[in-house]
Amino acid sequence: MMMHALSTRIPPSIYTPSQGFHKCSFACRVLRQSPLAVPARAEGIESHRRSQVLRTTALGTLLSAFHMGSSKAETFGFDIPAGSEKWWTPETTAVVTGANKGIGWAIAANMAAQGIRTVVAARDEGRGKAAVARIQQETGSKDVLLAQLDISDGNSVSAFANWSQQHLPKGIDILVNNAGVAYKGNAFGPDEAQFTLSTNFWGTKALCEALNSQIKDGGRVVNVCSVAGKLRIIKDQALQQRFETASSPGDVETLAKKFVDDVRAGRHSQEGWPNSMYGVSKLCESTYTRILAKQLQPRRVTVSACCPGYVSTDMSSHRGVKTTAEGADTPTFLALVLPAEQTGQWWTDRQSQGF
Numbered sequence: 001m002m003m004h005a006l007s008t009r010i011p012p013s014i015y016t017p018s019q020g021f022h023k024c025s026f027a028c029r030v031l032r033q034s035p036l037a038v039p040a041r042a043e044g045i046e047s048h049r050r051s052q053v054l055r056t057t058a059l060g061t062l063l064s065a066f067h068m069g070s071s072k073a074e075t076f077g078f079d080i081p082a083g084s085e086k087w088w089t090p091e092t093t094a095v096v097t098g099a100n101k102g103i104g105w106a107i108a109a110n111m112a113a114q115g116i117r118t119v120v121a122a123r124d125e126g127r128g129k130a131a132v133a134r135i136q137q138e139t140g141s142k143d144v145l146l147a148q149l150d151i152s153d154g155n156s157v158s159a160f161a162n163w164s165q166q167h168l169p170k171g172i173d174i175l176v177n178n179a180g181v182a183y184k185g186n187a188f189g190p191d192e193a194q195f196t197l198s199t200n201f202w203g204t205k206a207l208c209e210a211l212n213s214q215i216k217d218g219g220r221v222v223n224v225c226s227v228a229g230k231l232r233i234i235k236d237q238a239l240q241q242r243f244e245t246a247s248s249p250g251d252v253e254t255l256a257k258k259f260v261d262d263v264r265a266g267r268h269s270q271e272g273w274p275n276s277m278y279g280v281s282k283l284c285e286s287t288y289t290r291i292l293a294k295q296l297q298p299r300r301v302t303v304s305a306c307c308p309g310y311v312s313t314d315m316s317s318h319r320g321v322k323t324t325a326e327g328a329d330t331p332t333f334l335a336l337v338l339p340a341e342q343t344g345q346w347w348t349d350r351q352s353q354g355f
């Protein structure tokens with residue numbers, strides 16, 4: 001089954017670190033947006049996409065990889081800590097969003113290398129095919145599927161959920177929400193804020209909700225957030241408290257909407273918000289992660305937020321100090337190794353920290 005050709009309505013993911021960074025253990029840094037950038041077009045753009053999947057043929061994928069000029073920038077590799085239980089089997093299924101490149105590609109390759117059935121969810125068919133080809137070639141796994149998914153597009157999310165119900169009838173063991181965007185440079189404005197939150201927060205939330213019933217009891221959800229979205233980026237005490245006490249997805253949505261509205265009204269600073277659209281989007285994503293962990297606890301689903309560190313990808317303009325294999329390490333650790341009782345935590349470099 002062929003995927004439909006996709007329009008490129010979304011600008012490339014971008015992320016430029018600049019001054020004002022604060023360091024985390026692996027030089028993960030707070031971002032500043034710049035005006036450079038890309039037209040913000042999160043909303044209302046025509047989409048004719050349908051989520052479809054194909055098990056790519058060897059010839060097709062190789063041609064596609066060649067055609068797309070598939071980069072070899074990504075590396076992967078994951079060591080299972082001694083003594084940890086290898087609970088997965090070839091029946092185990094992992095879905096990784098934004099898996100056509102960068103950290104997502106490396107996470108998907110790690111899953112495939114473990115013999116896990118891996119769904120590469122990508123918003124562009126050509127880039128997705130090239131990614132599948134490289135994963136198959138470099139891991140030797142044949143059980144790598146390609147599915148179209150644009151998390152910022154409700155229709156695409158619904159179509160993906162329908163597809164997975166049909167093609168993954170035994171359910172999803174592991175969902176890694178890795179897809180994300182960030183503006184390069186100083187871009188800042190209401191449309192840019194809407195676009196950033198529509199992908200990083202609302203898109204991630206929409207996918208979690210759409211796949212909720214398909215995630216198996218005892219499964220794992222890993223949300224790739226960022227140290228740029230830690231609670232401390234909010235200096236205003238009252239606003240910080242609203243994040244700390246948020247107890248439903250609706251509470252987080254209200255805060256996300258308030259940020260966009262405040263930016264639109266030119267009052268975001270006086271309302272206590274920082275100048276980082278990316279930071280706020282990731283704070284909303286990690287706050288949602290904490291709430292989702294509580295919601296799914298009765299079903300023993302382990303839900304984690306993490307920062308991959310400052311990684312050399314397109315998003316960081318390849319300035320990151322970590323390889324993609326190193327960036328994928330903590331998300332892979334959370335997906336495969338983390339004990340189930342440690343749900344609802346925020347991680348970096350395999351260490352749990354506060355939100």
Ligand SMILES: NC(=O)c1ccc[n+]([C@@H]2O[C@H](COP(=O)([O-])OP(=O)(O)OC[C@H]3O[C@@H](n4cnc5c(N)ncnc54)[C@H](OP(=O)(O)O)[C@@H]3O)[C@@H](O)[C@H]2O)c1
Binds near residue numbers: 099150151
């Ligand atoms: N790199 C870092 O230093 C760093 C630090 C902290 C956190 N992170 C987080 O790590 C994650 C991966 O980042 P990366 O560095 O690997 O970035 P990247 O190389 O730019 O890759 C981002 C991936 O997300 C996909 N994507 C973007 N918008 C999407 C959408 N609406 N629907 C589906 N897929 C979408 C991209 O697809 P296309 O190829 O189609 O654009 C791409 O596959 C992100 O969530 C990012 O915020 C990265």
